[in-house]
Amino acid sequence: MRPAIVVEDLYKTFILHTQGGLELAVLRGVRLDVAPGECVALADPSGSGKSTLLRCIYGNYRPQAGRILVRHRDRPVDIVGAEPRTILDVRRRSLGYVSQFLRVIPRLPTLEVVAEPLRALGAGPGEARMRAAAMLERLRIPERLWTLSPVTFSGGEQQRVNVARGLAAGHPILLLDEPTASLDAGSRALVLELLRETRRAGTAMLGTFHDAEVRAVVSTRLATLHGAAA
Amino acid sequence: MSPADRPLLSVRGLTRWYGPHVGCLDVGVDLWPGEVLGVVGESGSGKTTLLGCLSGRLVPTAGTVEFTTRDGVVLDVLRLSEAERRRLARTDWGVVHQNPRDGLRMSVTAGANVGERLMAVGVRHYGAIRQAALDWLGQVEIDADRVDDLPETFSGGMQQRLQIARNLVTRPRLVFMDEPTGGLDVSVQARLLDLLRTLVADLGLSAIVVTHDLAVARLLAHRLLVMRRGQVVESGLTDQVLDDPQHPYSQLLVSSVLQP
Numbered sequence: 001m002r003p004a005i006v007v008e009d010l011y012k013t014f015i016l017h018t019q020g021g022l023e024l025a026v027l028r029g030v031r032l033d034v035a036p037g038e039c040v041a042l043a044d045p046s047g048s049g050k051s052t053l054l055r056c057i058y059g060n061y062r063p064q065a066g067r068i069l070v071r072h073r074d075r076p077v078d079i080v081g082a083e084p085r086t087i088l089d090v091r092r093r094s095l096g097y098v099s100q101f102l103r104v105i106p107r108l109p110t111l112e113v114v115a116e117p118l119r120a121l122g123a124g125p126g127e128a129r130m131r132a133a134a135m136l137e138r139l140r141i142p143e144r145l146w147t148l149s150p151v152t153f154s155g156g157e158q159q160r161v162n163v164a165r166g167l168a169a170g171h172p173i174l175l176l177d178e179p180t181a182s183l184d185a186g187s188r189a190l191v192l193e194l195l196r197e198t199r200r201a202g203t204a205m206l207g208t209f210h211d212a213e214v215r216a217v218v219s220t221r222l223a224t225l226h227g228a229a230a
Numbered sequence: 231m232s233p234a235d236r237p238l239l240s241v242r243g244l245t246r247w248y249g250p251h252v253g254c255l256d257v258g259v260d261l262w263p264g265e266v267l268g269v270v271g272e273s274g275s276g277k278t279t280l281l282g283c284l285s286g287r288l289v290p291t292a293g294t295v296e297f298t299t300r301d302g303v304v305l306d307v308l309r310l311s312e313a314e315r316r317r318l319a320r321t322d323w324g325v326v327h328q329n330p331r332d333g334l335r336m337s338v339t340a341g342a343n344v345g346e347r348l349m350a351v352g353v354r355h356y357g358a359i360r361q362a363a364l365d366w367l368g369q370v371e372i373d374a375d376r377v378d379d380l381p382e383t384f385s386g387g388m389q390q391r392l393q394i395a396r397n398l399v400t401r402p403r404l405v406f407m408d409e410p411t412g413g414l415d416v417s418v419q420a421r422l423l424d425l426l427r428t429l430v431a432d433l434g435l436s437a438i439v440v441t442h443d444l445a446v447a448r449l450l451a452h453r454l455l456v457m458r459r460g461q462v463v464e465s466g467l468t469d470q471v472l473d474d475p476q477h478p479y480s481q482l483l484v485s486s487v488l489q490p
Contacts, residue, residue: 017478018485059467061474084453084467085262105427105449106420119431 002071004173004204005057007032010066010080012049012056026052027063030225032206036172039195039205041219049225050208054175056080057206058097059087070095070173071204092120097175098166100182102158104151110136110161111146117169135164139190155182163191167198174198176207180214192217236298238263238404238436239284244293246279252460253279257293259455259465261404261436268451268468269440270483276460277440278408284438285325285406286315297322300403320350324397328409330389334381334396340367341377343396351400366395370425387418391425398429407439411446423449444487448472456480 012027026049034040042050055061057068059079069076072094077086091097096117105113111132118128136146139160145153150161159182166174179195180188195218199205209215215222237260246253254276261267269277282288284295286307295307299322310318319325327333334343344363353359364374370391372384381389390410397405410426411419427450430437441447447454447468454471456464456479464477475481 014474015476017481055473060469062466062470062476084470085265087467088452105424107424 001035001037003033003069004036004071005032005034005206006067006069006076007053007057008067008069010053010056010063010068012052012061012063027056028226030066031227032223032225034173034204034206036204037199037202038220039199039207039218040221040223041215042206042208042225043215043222044225046210051177053225054097054177054206054208058091058095058175092117094171095173095175096166096169096171098163098177098179100159100178102150102162102165104149106149106151108149109147110141110150110153113150113161114164114168117165121169132164132168135168136161138194139164140187156184156187159183160187160191163194167194170203172202173204174206176205176209178208178210180209180211188214236302236304237261237296238265238298239438240294240296240298241284242294244280244283244290244295246283246288246290252276253288254283254290254457255460257455257462259462261438263403263436264434265453266430266435266437266439266451268447268454269438269457270442270444270447270454271457272442272483275457277442277457279460280457281406281408281438281440285323286319287325297404320347321400322403324400324402324405326390326393326397326405326407326410328412330381330386330393333393334389336381339378339380340372340384340392343381343392344399347396347400362399363395366399367392369398369429370395371421385418387414387422390414390422394426394429398433398435401433403436405435405437407437409441409443410439411441411443419446426450444472444484456483 007030010027010030014024014026016022030053044050052061056063057079063080066080068079070079070090072090077090079087111129114132114135115128118131141157141160150158163179180191183191192214209218239261241257241259244257245255257280269280271277279288283290297305297307299305325333341360341363344366345359348359348362364377367374367377372388372391381392384392411422414422423446439450451468454465454468455462456471458479464471464475464480471480472484475484
């Protein structure tokens with residue numbers, strides 16, 4: 001099967017000009033690939049650059065060298081050096097991202113927050129809201145909260161809204177940055193079951209899960225950034 | 231080539247001097263259909279000069295600006311006659327000024343402010359004009375019973391929303407905005423931003439938004455230009471420029487923002 005993500009010799013150094021040009025070499029020749037239907041867990045310790053890699057793949061950080069090929073519209077697109085409008089199209093159709101924290105748009109009700117990625121894909125407002133509602137229901141966000149902005153929600157509720165938004169559009173490739181970090185046991189089980197189901201349906205996943213138990217349940221394979229044994 | 235494969239606006243080498251002082255220097259950028267471009271930088275960085283040159287209010291010293299019309303015709307904007315440029319400004323373009331007084335006619339009613347733009351493009355039926363004015367007031371969340379009031383009696387936030395309605399009623403394809411939320415209270419800003427975001431997405435508008443507020447840029451713009459001393463020092467996807475700024479000046483700008 002054709003890989004969903006191929007990372008080749010990726011280098012990312014942060015140069016902090018506001019701190020005397022301090023250089024932090026975070027990614028040094030990372031190689032990695034992810035196929036549809038597998039969930040690859042990055043097993044490095046915290047602070048080693050796992051989130052940096054996910055952000056590079058999402059086009060949020062700009063690497064200095066290497067290639068990141070993401071399967072998009074039936075062909076590989078190199079995210080490194082891609083035009084902004086290409087990256088936006090990749091994000092709209094092919095590549096989803098569930099971050100640790102929800103970045104909220106002021107005033108936007110929860111139902112719309114979750115429906116937005118569907119609208120961006122061209123779904124009508126009614127259909128988008130229906131699918132968003134199903135996702136929120138599945139993650140047990142009480143219906144009375146749907147018309148409110150998630151700004152005031154608890155950490156666990158916000159994270160479930162974030163997962164709902166990330167999975168709503170059914171992207172074939174998902175990046176997961178600690179998707180269960182602030183969830184209690186019950187909510188965690190809900191999210192893990194949803195992730196397993198999504199992967200079995202053929203979605204390619206790459207993620208960080210600091211909790212070993214979570215990692216064991218959700219991932220099909222472990223990988224490390226710089227090739228050392230996991 | 232279909233219109234979507236061609237930039238709506240294509241700018242090359244745009245330069246404007248004020249005597250010995252540089253306003254903007256050698257700016258090049260392509261704006262694509264449906265794209266919102268944010269221009270950020272501190273005051274005096276050349277943002278407003280650039281917007282003025284692009285929207286035809288300032289004459290640049292050098293450079294070219296090309297605009298692709300609905301019919302796929304590429305216009306050399308800086309070489310249009312005054313009449314041609316005014317027609318473009320009435321039909322395909324909109325300008326939202328920071329101060330609503332610069333974009334509204336304060337001596338006529340809210341309804342007339344919106345209807346006037348339609349009359350300027352040849353709509354004559356009074357009933358249709360009034361209905362369109364009412365529709366647009368609704369879209370920008372102004373109550374229908376204010377249609378016959380003068381803008382003078384409106385709050386700053388309402389005036390700004392009225393200015394937006396006046397601009398959008400003729401369905402422009404490109405809107406220039408200069409600090410659209412500047413001078414408004416924070417709560418009013420949030421409402422206006424939400425409205426702008428929705429309208430831009432629903433109408434598939436292209437826009438160039440000048441702002442010194444990086445939060446506004448993050449919310450509205452797909453792509454950013456960072457300007458300093460008249461030059462573009464960095465450009466890219468909005469979240470990339472804000473989360474991983476490359477140029478020392480962009481890093482300074484991003485790290486200087488107070489987090490609430």
